[in-house]
Amino acid sequence: MNKTELVSAMAEKADVTKKDAEKVLGAFIDVVGDALKKGDKIQLVGFGTFETRERAAREGKNPQTGEKIKIAACTVPAFKAGKALKDLIAK
Template sequence: MNRTELVAAMAEKAGVSKKDADNILKAFIDTVESAVKADDKVQLVGFGTFESRERAAREGKNPRTGEKITIAASKVPAFKAGKAFKDLLK
């Protein structure tokens, strides 16, 4: 499902226009991105948690040359599915 299909499905379920559903989706995404960027967690009980995680520096290999390189530490976005969401897939 792509964004257009998601917006259409949300609009139908909520009984709102596609434009309103798109605005709501955009607001949700912007809010989650801002919170995760500020190192906050966004917890939606039963659905899951959006957060940022620290990835430690590590050693890797350049696949082209085989030369060892150091991969810098970084922050990455993460999503952990909640129990109710996981149970849907069983």
């Protein structure tokens, strides 16, 4: 599902216009991004948790040349699914 399909599904489910659904989705993405940028964690009970994790510096390999390169430490976004979401998709 891409963004356009998600907006359409949200609009239909919430009985709002696609324009309003797109605004809400955009606001959600902005708020999550801003919170993660500040180092905050967002917990949506039953759905999951958006957070940041520290990735340590490591050594990698250039796939074209095989040369070893150093990869700097960085902060990456992460999502951990909640129990209700896991149970929903479990078979």
